[in-house]
Amino acid sequence: MSANGAGVAGEDWVPSELERERRAYRRGRAVRSAGISAASTLVLVGVVVALVVTSPGWPRVRETFLDPDKAVEAFPAVVEGLWLNIRVMLVCGVVIALLGLTLAVMRTVRGPVAFPLRLFATAYVDLFRGLPLLLVIFVLGFGAPALRLSGLPSSALFWGACALVLSYSAYVAEVFRAGIESVHPSQRAAARSLGLSYGQTMRHVVLPQAVRRVVPPLMNDLVSLQKDSGLIAVLGVIDAIRAAQIETATDFNFTPYVVAGALFVCLTIPMARFTDHVARRQGFHGAGGML
Known part of the structure; x- marks a missing residue:
């Protein structure tokens, strides 16, 4: 009582x-x-x-791909290469987010004066979404250093990272654009009626809502970027995959590739599960299946 x-x-x-x-x-x-x-x-x-x-070939496969002694021997070199992949992912991820957001804003800006911006952003997105990432890496990695552009490095790592940024920013721009266009027009109208300029409306009203709505797909793109960062190995950069290839070349035992794959999975799975957690908090209850 x-x-x-x-x-x-x-x-x-x-x-x-x-x-x-x-x-x-x-x-x-x-x-x-x-x-x-x-x-x-x-x-x-x-x-x-x-x-x-x-299976009849299992003993040979076990010896060639699952040799524990070879795994221990290759592990330090592969881990050192993986650290390069992680750094590339982090740096490129920040640049991709900024460039993708800029392109998305350019594509959604209104008025005839902004037509050149919309045209440039649309052409950029269409071009780099249409080109295979590996092709962009080859073109920039082998072609751009030959231009000898002043003030820019000629290293394969730099141009490989640039290829990742150019390709992924096109996809991320579309994710941001979807988020921007999902904000109801009444939000813009209300902000403008309160005296906010177009830039202030985008900064304080539209973008905060848009970014919150697209966090799960952006994190999925980050997971993909973490894996695709290994493609810079085709330029000779010693990342996890290239380090595994070097270790394999000594005795043609492919266990280092398995080690590299296991390390990539150990990075990807926690990121994927965290993405599912964020998606569920955002209301996407179907994301990630039943896990």
């Missing part, structure tokens, strides 16, 4: 027998579902493993 004699709602509430039965039933169903899921997964994994290890 409270001070004025009234009962506090829910203070002495006890679930009924029916409610307790319902809770017990739901717990039982959850335990049963978890058990069936675990059993089916174990059976499937067991069948796949049995098929692999009983």
Whole structure:
């Protein structure tokens, strides 16, 4: 009872027998579902493993791709190369976000005076979304240094990173543009009626809402960038993949490639799960499946 004699709602509430039965039933169903899921997964994994290890070529594959001694030997070099991939991803990610946002704003700016900006942004996005990333890396990595542009490095790492930025910024620009256009026009009208300029409306009203809405797809692009950063190895940059290739060339044992792949997966899976978590918080309940 409270001070004025009234009962506090829910203070002495006890679930009924029916409610307790319902809770017990739901717990039982959850335990049963978890058990069936675990059993089916174990059976499937067991069948796949049995098929692999009983195949005629398994001893040779195990020796060539899963040699533990070779893995230990190659691990330091591959990890050192992976650190380069991580740095490339972080630096390029920041530049891509800024360039992509700029292109998105250019594509959504209104008025005939801004037509050249819209035309440039549209042509840029169409061009670099149409070109394969590997082709852009080849063209910039082998062609741009031959121009001997003053003030710009001629290293393969620099131009490989530029290729990543140019290609990914086209995709990120479209993500940002989708977020900008998802903001209802009434938001712009209300801001302009309050005396805000076009730039102030974009900065204080439109962009904050747009960026929040596109965080999950942007993080998915970051996951893809983390993997595609390994493509700069085709220019001779010693990243994780190139380091694995060098280690493999000594005795033609391909275990270093498996080590590099495992390290990339160890980076990608936590980023993917964090992306799913952010997506669920944003309301995308279907993102990431049931994991």
